[in-house]
Amino acid sequence: NAGVTQTPKFQVLKTGQSMTLQCAQDMNHEYMSWYRQDPGMGLRLIHYSVGAGITDQGEVPNGYNVSRSTTEDFPLRLLSAAPSQTSVYFCASSLRQNTEAFFGQGTRLTVV
Amino acid sequence: QQQVKQSPQSLIVQKGGISIINCAYENTAFDYFPWYQQFPGKGPALLIAIRPDVSEKKEGRFTISFNKSAKQFSLHIMDSQPGDSATYFCAAIEREYGNKLVFGAGTILRVKS
Numbered sequence: 001n002a003g004v005t006q007t008p009k010f011q012v013l014k015t016g017q018s019m020t021l022q023c024a025q026d027m028n029h030e031y032m033s034w035y036r037q038d039p040g041m042g043l044r045l046i047h048y049s050v051g052a053g054i055t056d057q058g059e060v061p062n063g064y065n066v067s068r069s070t071t072e073d074f075p076l077r078l079l080s081a082a083p084s085q086t087s088v089y090f091c092a093s094s095l096r097q098n099t100e101a102f103f104g105q106g107t108r109l110t111v112v
Numbered sequence: 113q114q115q116v117k118q119s120p121q122s123l124i125v126q127k128g129g130i131s132i133i134n135c136a137y138e139n140t141a142f143d144y145f146p147w148y149q150q151f152p153g154k155g156p157a158l159l160i161a162i163r164p165d166v167s168e169k170k171e172g173r174f175t176i177s178f179n180k181s182a183k184q185f186s187l188h189i190m191d192s193q194p195g196d197s198a199t200y201f202c203a204a205i206e207r208e209y210g211n212k213l214v215f216g217a218g219t220i221l222r223v224k225s
Binding site: 004033035040041042043044045048058059090092097098100101102103104105106 | 153154205
């Protein structure tokens with residue numbers, strides 16, 4: 001049982017580059033979300049999805065895009081990377097929006 | 113503006129001691145308060161959670177105390193062990209209306225052996 005799988009684990013980007021962080025879950029969860037974790041700020045919600053084909057913005061959505069074409073996958077796209085996007089990114093899923101959230105192991109992204 | 117305020121930022125406790133982490137909130141619509149534990153290089157994992165109609169919940173060495181009138185809740189780790197060294201996040205959610213999980217800033221706990 002893999003749970004929530006994130007790839008890659010580490011990534012270095014140059015300013016202006018684009019990339020996609022991958023997230024997949026095998027628990028048939030409806031709800032998936034992306035957070036970023038920065039020192040002293042906890043986890044802040046970037047985007048979330050309540051089901052395939054439905055996405056919405058969280059607290060800090062600027063500079064990121066998401067899509068949810070299947071129940072299993074919820075990729076996060078950085079359109080034009082900026083140093084302010086240097087962070088650790090976590091994908092989470094839960095059966096429904098307000099049930100226990102299961103987190104992936106994170107992607108540490110550095111933008112230089 | 114953080115909806116859930118957590119303190120302290122970091123905490124050092126001797127092995128066998130009690131670790132106490134405090135959180136406060138303003139939104140009275142919050143109705144579920146989970147605590148997450150995060151080890152270095154890992155994602156957060158649910159540790160224990162409480163509803164506001166309960167004043168205390170205990171699971172093993174971990175206890176949540178909840179004061180609804182003061183809008184405060186805290187995590188107590190009894191007989192703290194080096195293996196408890198981790199970052200702890202309190203969180204809150206308004207379940208009825210499908211609001212999102214909001215996290216405190218986190219507390220880095222180090223238990224010295």
